[in-house]
Amino acid sequence: MLPTPEVIADFNRIYEPAEDTFLLLDCLEEQKLFLNHILFDCKKKASPPLVMEIGTGSGVITSFIQNSIFPNQFAIYLTTDLNSYACETSLKTSELNLEKSGISRLNCVMDSVQCSLTSCVVNNSVDLLVFNPPYVPSANSEIPTINGQSNIDQDSGAWLDMALNGGDDGMIVTAKLLDNLHDILADNGVAYILFCARNKPDDVYKQMKERKLQVEKVIFRKCGWEELSVLRLWKRK
Numbered sequence: 697m698l699p700t701p702e703v704i705a706d707f708n709r710i711y712e713p714a715e716d717t718f719l720l721l722d723c724l725e726e727q728k729l730f731l732n733h734i735l736f737d738c739k740k741k742a743s744p745p746l747v748m749e750i751g752t753g754s755g756v757i758t759s760f761i762q763n764s765i766f767p768n769q770f771a772i773y774l775t776t777d778l779n780s781y782a783c784e785t786s787l788k789t790s791e792l793n794l795e796k797s798g799i800s801r802l803n804c805v806m807d808s809v810q811c812s813l814t815s816c817v818v819n820n821s822v823d824l825l826v827f828n829p830p831y832v833p834s835a836n837s838e839i840p841t842i843n844g845q846s847n848i849d850q851d852s853g854a855w856l857d858m859a860l861n862g863g864d865d866g867m868i869v870t871a872k873l874l875d876n877l878h879d880i881l882a883d884n885g886v887a888y889i890l891f892c893a894r895n896k897p898d899d900v901y902k903q904m905k906e907r908k909l910q911v912e913k914v915i916f917r918k919c920g921w922e923e924l925s926v927l928r929l930w931k932r933k
């Protein structure tokens with residue numbers, strides 16, 4: 697089992713890694729050979745691959761990719777979040793764990809942008825995309841924006857709403873990404889997105905197949921009353 701990166705952060709301001717986070721880490725571990733193959737062996741582009749994590753929270757997933765999935769390969773890493781503290785924390789988590797593991801920083805370039813979803817990148821650019829979205833069904837049916845959210849009051853709980861609340865079916869944020877996913881992925885690019893059962897991942901599976909992506913459910917786990925799964929969506933060349 698590959699080691700989980702260390703995180704030093706104020707969990708009153710960002711999402712603390714939980715079952716969903718760990719499911720994604722296990723999923724990426726299982727996909728390690730596949731990912732190295734499609735991002736590095738098959739890649740004909742002159743530029744290094746772009747690895748993007750949306751809704752990074754503590755940054756533990758990106759740090760895991762750097763340390764354990766591509767420890768010896770050069771890649772460009774970009775994290776995004778609506779929560780500015782999450783963006784800062786993801787950079788610190790990366791630095792802490794690269795230092796601990798002795799992996800050369802020359803192996804990666806990383807930045808973090810406070811923005812919604814993939815709005816900071818151009819189409820056809822992302823080689824690996826990972827998203828553990830706010831997937832819990834909730835009454836709030838508006839996608840949160842960064843307007844007025846950049847200095848979230850720690851006690852207001854707004855950061856937690858942003859981390860968890862997914863509106864109708866818990867899909868309001870994820871659906872927006874899915875609409876754009878084919879465009880944003882590079883040729884042969886691949887995305888891993890987490891769903892709970894109430895997000896109806898089997899419906900998503902069918903819809904995304906119609907949008908010229910190769911879709912596979914790559915991991916499933918029952919976590920108490922919650923059933924979590926990860927879909928791999930691949931813009932296969």
Ligand SMILES: C[S@@+](CC[C@H](N)C(=O)[O-])C[C@H]1O[C@@H](n2cnc3c(N)ncnc32)[C@H](O)[C@@H]1O
Binds near residue numbers: 712751757776812
């Ligand atoms: C369930 S938490 C996951 C955090 C972390 N990736 C993990 O797995 O532990 C969801 C994260 O998505 C962020 N988020 C919510 N809506 C977003 C959006 N439209 N664009 C970018 N990030 C968003 C939240 O602030 C939160 O950090």
